[in-house]
Structures are given as C-alpha cells and as structure tokens.
Amino acid sequence: MGSLPFELAFVFYFAATIVSFTELFKESKATSRIMLLLTGAGFLIHTVSIIYRYVAAGHIPITNTHEATSFFAWCIVLIFFLLQLRYGVNLLSSFIMPCVFALMLLSSILPSDIKPLSPILQSHWLGVHTVFAFLSNAAFALAFGIGLMYLVQEHYVKSKHLGGLFERLPSLQTLDDINYRLISWGFPLLTLAMITGALWAQSALGSYWNWDPRETISLVTWLIYAIILHTRLVAGWRGKRAAILSILAFIIILAAFFGIKMFRIGYHVFR
C-alpha cells in the first residue's frame, strides 16, 4: 500500500509528459493548462508519498537509489513550478517533463523496500545535507533544460530559418537570463551542501574531506559551475557558451550520480 501514492504520481507525470510532448506540435492554451494540472496533481501526490515514507522510515527518504531518484524528480518539479510562477516559460515542460518521467521510471523499477539505516547515516545532518544537494542539482537540471531550449532557439535565429518552435520559444535573452538565474541559485545551494557534508564528515568520520568519489565529483561540478559564473561575469561568456556549459555540467552530474550508484564505491552508496 505504501507505494500507491508513488505509482499514482508516476501515472500523473506520465500523462503530463505526453501532453507536454503534444505541445511541441500543436499550440493551445488548453493543453498547457491540462499539463500544469496533471503535473500539479502528480506533485501533490508525490509529496504525500515522500511524507509517507518519511514517517515509515523515520528519516528523510533518500537513502536508497529508488528514493533518491524519486526525490530528485520531486525537486525538479518543485523548481519547475517556482520558475513557471516567476517567468511563465513557454514550452519548458516539453523539455523538462521527459527528464522527470525518466527519473520516475528508473525509480519505479528499483527496489523500494525500507532497510535499517547504516550507523554512519544516522545523523541530523542527513536531511540538511541531502536537501541542499538535491535542490542544487534540480536547479542545474532546469538550467540544462533551459540551455537546450536556448540552443534550439539560437539555431533558428542564427541560421535564419525561423520554423518550428521559433514562434513559441521564449526570447534568447529570457532563456539566457533564466539559465543564469538557475545557476546562481544552484551554486550557493551546492556550496551549502558541500559545507554541511564536510561538517557531517568531520563529526562522523573525523575529517572534513575524504576524497570519496561523490565528494570529488561534487568538487568538480562545483568548479565547473564556478567557472560558468566567473566567465559570464568577467569575460561575458553568455548565450550559447553558457548554454553549452550548463548542458555539459549537468551531464557530468548525471553520469556521476548513476556511475557512483552503479559501481557502489565510497560511503555515498546506500545499496
């Protein structure tokens, strides 16, 4: 019974993904409203499922891959809604919902049974550290989606073939601004995640930094996003370059996230 809200949320996200996919081909106010309603319903049910697991396990449910991917999807949808409230980015769902759906699909096929928490994770740092980490990665996921949209729109304008989605995609400057905004949200969150992680490591393992693969990868992505922000502010690397960098950086994050889980190395692996 515990998995029912999760499955329901999955179904709603699936429907929203299909609707947002049709949006690519046919514009209509009605379809985007349906998409938002479906995603919103999915999000609420998803929240219920996360709370349910929280209560059942007694700690934040991100301690196995099933929970982590599901929670990651939840964070992405959360930031997606925040972004829609603030900017109302047309067609963003068509680029983001497939990612959410893929994460949920992956989560649904992974074992979901709750196992006792290993002693190392039994700490009040668990919630703080992971929420920061996941929110920052979700912001980067949206920066990835926005970056893709930028490249598509930039291709239309540069090549002077204004077909397809040109009319409906937001302006280049809007996309570039949002991309920048997302990274400047994600970067401090990632920094906080690393600081809290270091403090946690100090209290649990006696040293701030242990060159655990996850730590190393985090450091690498932190450096990449620091470079993205730095080059934008100093050398004016905006637009296409910023979009490409934010896409590459997120691909590295994804590869690292699943790579570490797959090869089960370091203490960030929870079975």
Place this chain on the structure above:
Amino acid sequence: MNVLVVGLNHKVADVDVREKLAFNGPKLEEGLKRFRDVPEVLEAVILSTCNRVELYANVKDTHKASENIKSFLSEFHGLNRSSLDSGLYIYEGVAGARHIFRVASSLDSMVVGEPQILGQLKAAFELALNKKTTGILLNKLMKKAISVAKRVRTETRIAENAVSISFAAVELAKKIFTDLSKRIFMLLGAGEMAELAAKHLISSGVNEVLVSNRTYDRACDLAQEFNGKPVKFEEFLNEMFRADIVICSTGAPSYIVSKSQMQKVMKERKQRQVFIIDISVPRNIDPEINDLDNVYLYNVDDLQGVVDANVFERKKEAEKAEGIIDEELETFLKWQTTLDSVPTIVSLREKAEEIKKEELEKLFHKMPGLGEKEAEAIKYMATALMNKLIHPPTAALKEDSEDKDILVATIRKLYGIDGKKE
C-alpha cells in the same frame, strides 16, 4: 513624340556609380533645366533617389535623343562617356511608360512595395511642373503613373511586403531580447527601407535611439524626428557597443564594420546579444560577423526570406499589380495615339461629316416636298460649309510644328473629338 526613359537603379549599378550620377541638392534644378535644353528633348523629368537615377523625356527621335541625353549626363557629371554606354538602361515608347508605372507602383524597388518611391516620384514631377519642363505628354504620363500606383496599392497587397519586412525585423528583435523597451537602437545612415524599419522598431518602444549619418546635419534631422541622439559618423564605432539593435543603410561602397571591429564592440558590451539589420546594397557590414557568438546579422534578403513563407501569395499579388499596369498602359496608349495629327484629322473630318449628315437628315425629314435638284444644292452647300470650316485646323495639323501635341489636344478639345464614348 515619344516617351523615353534613360537611367539606372540598384539592380544594374553599384552605389558608387549611382552616387556619381545622382542629382542631389542644387544639382537637381540645374540638371533639370539643362536636361530640358538637350536637343531633341521636348519635355523633361528627373527622378533621383538613393536607389535610382532616371531621366524621363518626351522626345522627337528616340535614338538621337538617347545619344544626346547620354552626352548630357557625361558632361554634367564630368564622367567618361564610354563608361555610361554600358551601365544605363533605355526604354522607349510603351516600354518607357510601363517602366515609369512599375517604378511608381514600387514593383521596381529594392524592397517591393515600399511606399516612399511614390512620394519621391511626385516630388520629381512637382519640381518639373514648377520649372515648366513638362508638357502635355509627360504631365499625362506622370499623373497616370501616380494614379496607377494608388490603384496598385489599394487593389493588391503588394504594399504589405515592405511593412511585413519591417514587421519581421521587430518580431525577430522580440525573439532575441526580452524587453524592447530597455533596448538601445542605433540607425546608421538613412534610406527608404531603413527609416520604415526604424519607425516600426521605435513604435514598438525602444528605450533610446542613436542616429549616425555621413552628413551630420542629416543625423541631427533624423535624431529630431525619432527623438534620439545624433552621433558623428566618425564616432559611431565608439558608440556602437551601447546599441542592442542596429539598422544600417549608409550606401557606403564597402564594409564599414569589419569582423575584428565587431569583435571589439562585442568585448566592450560584454558579449550581450546584438541584432544587426543591414539594409544597404551593397552590404555595409561584413557578413562574417554573423559567425560571432551572440551577434545576429540579417540583410534584406534574409528578412525577405523570413517573410517569404508565402512566396506564392506574393507572386500572385505582383502578377495582379502587373495586370493593373497593363490595363492602365492601354488606356494611356489610346490617349497617346489621339495626340497624333493624322488620326485627329481623320476624326475631325468624321465628326464634321457626322454633323452634316445629321443636319441634312433632319432638314429633309421636315421638308418632304423638296425636289431632287434643291436637295442636291443643299447637300452641296453643306459640304462646302463643312470643308471651309475644317480646312484651317486641318492645315494647321498638317504643318510641322514644335507644339503640335498641344495643338492636337487643343483642337480635339475645341471640336469635342475626345469622344465621351469611352
């Protein structure tokens, strides 16, 4: 008596050639006067815009006249005569009239359908009227050209094309920038299309307007018109980094912004997106700068390409316009043949014969008792009267005179020959 067009436009001549032949400022009046005095030329109009220089004339002998006009042009502008021979187009008679109709209707413009050419043509005609260099043929032809252009504009959608090109520029700007009202716009140079596009952009609400022109006075005028700030032409590159949208139409013979210069500008503006529209022919901005990141360069062809989604529709409209021109050309030609003396003599006689016949019939009807002899006598008198009355105008028409067209028109009017039968 024949229509003759000698000239060149953006299609056959580069801007440096057009510049050399241009009748601008005080040159125009002086040129018009001297053009009118060219041997074989009876009437004269000069149309000189940034895209074309055309001389319209009513001439006696087209071949001799075109030679004389070429000599006049080379003399007036101090150009090599042989260089003119190849570069100019010459249209005679019907082709000439058709060409003038097409120019007026903006079918011959760089941006088909742009509206300013009609105003320029009107101004050229008005000057000719003021200076009394036109007569019956060109007056009729120019008035007709203006009315044809108006018909084309109201009956076809050709004018939408120019508007849609400026519109496309604005739409593109909106897909590059979030908010046009925060953007700075720079107009380099001037010209029909550039000003139209500038007006569209400004009316969609840009924040600041910079205007630069080779002639600083012109820049000031335009700046005033657009509520902007004039920039000295030597300094436009220093100011360019501020501009988010640039429309360029300077008529310079070569690139005024090179790739390396643009790279510097982009560095100064911290690589923020810039949208450049190059309307100049030949192009004024190195097309390679479109390869730079965050630089979006469009020329007229690119914008046309954007608009051309519906080429078929546009072709149909152009065909419709050509149809209107054909129709109007026919009525003009009909009118022109009436200016010849022979048909006028014939119709004068026909008219007189008709009156004679009518009056005789009336008389015989009223007096059925008349004998054959009396009837013959009356007929004879009527014919004599008629012949005596039409002899002087006929003789005058047969004479060779300079103002024969005026005479023909006068006689047709006095005798009511221009039948209201039409």
